[in-house]
Amino acid sequence: MSNPLSFVNPTPDSPWQTYLSQVDRVLPYLGHLARWADTLKRPKRALIVDVPIELDNGTVAHYEGYRVQHNLSRGPGKGGVRYHPDVTLEEVMALSAWMSIKNAAVNLPYGGAKGGIRVDPKQLSQKELEKLTRRYTSEIGLIIGPQQDIPAPDVNTNAQIMAWMMDTYSMNTGATATGVVTGKPIHLGGSLGRVKATGRGVFVTGREAARKLGLDLQGARVAVQGFGNVGSAAAELFGQAGAKIVAVQDHSGCLINTRGFDLSELVPWVRQHGGVGGFPGGEPLTAEEFWDVDCEIMIPAALEGQITADRANRLKARLVLEGANGPTLPAADDILAERGILVVPDVICNAGGVTVSYFEWVQDFSSFFWTEDEINLRLDKIMQGALRRIWDTADQHGVTLRTATFAVACERILMAREERGLYP
Numbered sequence: 001m002s003n004p005l006s007f008v009n010p011t012p013d014s015p016w017q018t019y020l021s022q023v024d025r026v027l028p029y030l031g032h033l034a035r036w037a038d039t040l041k042r043p044k045r046a047l048i049v050d051v052p053i054e055l056d057n058g059t060v061a062h063y064e065g066y067r068v069q070h071n072l073s074r075g076p077g078k079g080g081v082r083y084h085p086d087v088t089l090e091e092v093m094a095l096s097a098w099m100s101i102k103n104a105a106v107n108l109p110y111g112g113a114k115g116g117i118r119v120d121p122k123q124l125s126q127k128e129l130e131k132l133t134r135r136y137t138s139e140i141g142l143i144i145g146p147q148q149d150i151p152a153p154d155v156n157t158n159a160q161i162m163a164w165m166m167d168t169y170s171m172n173t174g175a176t177a178t179g180v181v182t183g184k185p186i187h188l189g190g191s192l193g194r195v196k197a198t199g200r201g202v203f204v205t206g207r208e209a210a211r212k213l214g215l216d217l218q219g220a221r222v223a224v225q226g227f228g229n230v231g232s233a234a235a236e237l238f239g240q241a242g243a244k245i246v247a248v249q250d251h252s253g254c255l256i257n258t259r260g261f262d263l264s265e266l267v268p269w270v271r272q273h274g275g276v277g278g279f280p281g282g283e284p285l286t287a288e289e290f291w292d293v294d295c296e297i298m299i300p301a302a303l304e305g306q307i308t309a310d311r312a313n314r315l316k317a318r319l320v321l322e323g324a325n326g327p328t329l330p331a332a333d334d335i336l337a338e339r340g341i342l343v344v345p346d347v348i349c350n351a352g353g354v355t356v357s358y359f360e361w362v363q364d365f366s367s368f369f370w371t372e373d374e375i376n377l378r379l380d381k382i383m384q385g386a387l388r389r390i391w392d393t394a395d396q397h398g399v400t401l402r403t404a405t406f407a408v409a410c411e412r413i414l415m416a417r418e419e420r421g422l423y424p
């Protein structure tokens with residue numbers, strides 16, 4: 001059970017505890033900035049809101065919603081909104097903190113924020129989902145805005161939900177504010193390339209990491225957990241590069257196909273049926289067997305805490321690409337490092353989404369829109385440059401890519417904190 005009233009006493013094995021232990025590991029590399037490190041260990045601001053809606057059957061239901069702004073030293077808050085029955089304040093705190101690190105690692109002019117509602121959206125009608133989104137947006141309207149904090153999609157949220165958020169915020173403030181959220185539909189100020197951007201970033205960082213390992217993507221076997229926005233887009237790009245997607249898993253099922261799935265059939269199947277379960281082009285596996293699959297690349301692209309110590313000991317992959325936020329527990333991280341399995345951490349691996357969100361925000365301000373080629377080229381360049389800098393830091397200190405990413409990012413955040421000073 002989470003302890004929502006304390007920033008400093010995390011629930012064991014919670015995402016917030018994982019994040020705090022990742023910060024502790026970077027302290028030796030922060031030099032004089034380490035004196036500011038406690039700034040990173042508590043969010044700047046955490047808002048809990050009650051979201052009441054009238055259901056289609058006439059009853060009133062209350063949902064708990066959150067928006068946490070972890071750090072705003074480098075710019076407005078930025079980060080997605082998650083709808084999931086397991087969302088807690090502690091989880092949103094961790095997700096917002098990872099956004100601070102991620103945005104700084106890629107050198108975007110943002111702080112870190114994240115939001116969520118504890119709800120199973122699959123139980124709601126489209127009308128109820130719209131009411132929930134609009135009420136939540138009004139409640140967090142106190143702290144969001146194009147220059148304050150800019151939400152975006154995350155698990156179980158999408159362009160339609162961003163459109164409702166943008167419309168609600170605009171109605172409440174009296175002017176259309178396209179820059180208040182990113183990940184919008186294209187004709188409402190959305191950016192080309194945003195839907196697949198996170199998966200593209202996973203692919204770009206994965207391709208660079210594979211090159212370093214001397215791992216040929218042609219014929220490489222890839223396992224993907226979570227076949228939603230991130231997992232499916234990454235799978236398609238690896239497929240196009242000649243890799244074989246040999247195992248996929250989500251809540252609806254877990255499948256293996258050692259010859260490689262036909263993605264031109266699997267992707268539409270998932271769109272139509274809501275999950276991989278029942279897809280005829282593969283053999284069923286148990287959820288636990290997924291972690292034993294023979295593969296070169298493992299892409300966790302679902303939720304936090306999936307790679308436990310036990311699973312880390314069993315993993316066959318040479319390369320783990322963290323499409324999800326926080327998929328690896330700290331003990332598992334150590335085991336993977338000892339076993340020589342390279343992990344490209346979430347805070348750089350899945351930064352492609354927020355990078356194209358940044359492009360969207362910039363395009364909205366200038367009302368001048370770029371082509372998809374321009375977006376993908378700029379994304380590739382930024383991701384490759386950020387990864388190169390992180391790799392140099394890892395080599396310099398002899399640390400993992402995760403600690404190196406934290407070192408680069410925390411230095412940028414704390415330098416901004418120091419230069420801005422403490423007093424109003």
Ligand SMILES: NC(=O)C1=CN([C@@H]2O[C@H](COP(=O)(O)OP(=O)(O)OC[C@H]3O[C@@H](n4cnc5c(N)ncnc54)[C@H](OP(=O)(O)O)[C@@H]3O)[C@@H](O)[C@H]2O)C=CC1
Pocket residue numbers: 153154155156157198225226227228229230231249250251252274275301302303304323324325350351353354
């Ligand atoms: N969207 C984005 O731009 C970004 C997302 N991320 C991160 O990527 C991850 C996935 O997000 P996204 O693809 O957007 O979300 P989606 O809602 O599009 O997809 C989530 C996927 O994960 C699956 N899933 C959820 N829980 C489990 C579980 N316990 N075991 C197996 N599969 C599970 C879902 O399956 P089912 O529907 O069956 O539950 C679904 O396939 C999250 O960690 C998110 O924070 C990171 C950066 C940006």
Ligand SMILES: O=C(O)CCC(=O)C(=O)O
Pocket residue numbers: 078079080081102150151152153154182183325350351353354355357
């Ligand atoms: O696009 C964004 O602003 C944020 C995406 C996000 O939530 C994430 O990177 O985890």
